[in-house]
Amino acid sequence: MILYPTLEIMNGKCVSLKRGRLEEPVLWHIDPLATARRFAEAGAEWLHVTDINRLLGNAGDNSDLIEEIISAAGIPVQLGGGFRSREAVERWIDKGAGRIVIGTMAVYYPDLVKELAKLHPDQIILSLDIYQGRLMTDGWRSPSAFTPEAFLAEFDRAPLAGVIVTDIDAYIADEPDGSMGVIAGLAKGTRHPVIASGIVRSIDDVSRLHYIPGISGAVIGRALMTKDVDLVDALDVARATPEPTAEFQ
Known part of the structure; x- marks a missing residue:
């Protein structure tokens, strides 16, 4: 399982x-470039x-910084x-981004996203943000008419x-256990x-995700910033060979 340490960039x-409150970000006094290298x-x-x-669609522009991160990180950037x-x-693919994550655009222009996936194989990631069983768009602000299952099947x-x-219910409640079931169900179908997002709060969460079939990775951000999770330890757990588990009857 691949862990994706995360940098969320706002105003540099x-x-x-x-x-999940877009209007109340927690600021970390760290250097983005140095953190990417670390x-x-x-x-x-x-x-x-x-x-x-x-x-958010606002006036802030992080383009120069993100280009520097792509250049300096030493690993591919999603x-x-x-x-x-x-x-x-x-x-951004031309600027060196390894993968591009697309959510809202896939709801409104699914054929375009499919075409981009064909033109750039293994470089387009589809994003599903789920709240109370509904697919959300526009940064979690607008519900769509699609169920997550139908939307995923379209692609x-x-x-x-x-x-x-991302299971927004669990993200907002700060309780990852419910997300495990939601994400496992979608992975099965x-x-x-x-890739699970927003639910790694501890090393135990990494270990549990490691045993869910179809889960190839997890995005982990705030837990690294708060030092609730040590990245080296988490990577060791994610890379370990899963032990056999009994099937439920």
Whole structure:
């Protein structure tokens, strides 16, 4: 299982979203470039970066900083945050982003996202944000008409690099246990590798995800910033060979 240590960037600073509140980010007084390098030195295979300004659609521009992170990290970068056009996706692929995370655009323009997946195989990640059983868009602010299952099935034949699933209910409640079931159910119903987001609070969460079939990875951000999780220890757990488990009858 691959762990994706995460940098959430807002106005050039590293932040975390406490219980998903976009309007109340927690500011971390750390250097984004140095932190990216530290994650790579710890043994991470990928870095996940979210541009919060782009996600909010406001005037902040983190482009220069994110380009520096892509150049300096030493590992491939998976970039998300408010992608709304083909031009934006292809521009950041040209700038060196290893993968692009797409959510809202896939709801409104599914054929375009499928086309991008074909043009850039293994570089497009589909994002599913789920709240009270409904698929959310626009940075968790708007419910869509799709169920998560139907939306995921729509992209079953697209050559996606994977699917990121966030259970917003558990994220807001700060309780990861419910998310395990939601994410496990979606992973069981798709051929795409599934990346769990927003539910790693401890090493135990990494260990539990490691045993769920279809889970290929986990995005981990705030727990690293608060030092509730040590990245080196988490990577050791994620890479360990799972022991055999008995099947439920």
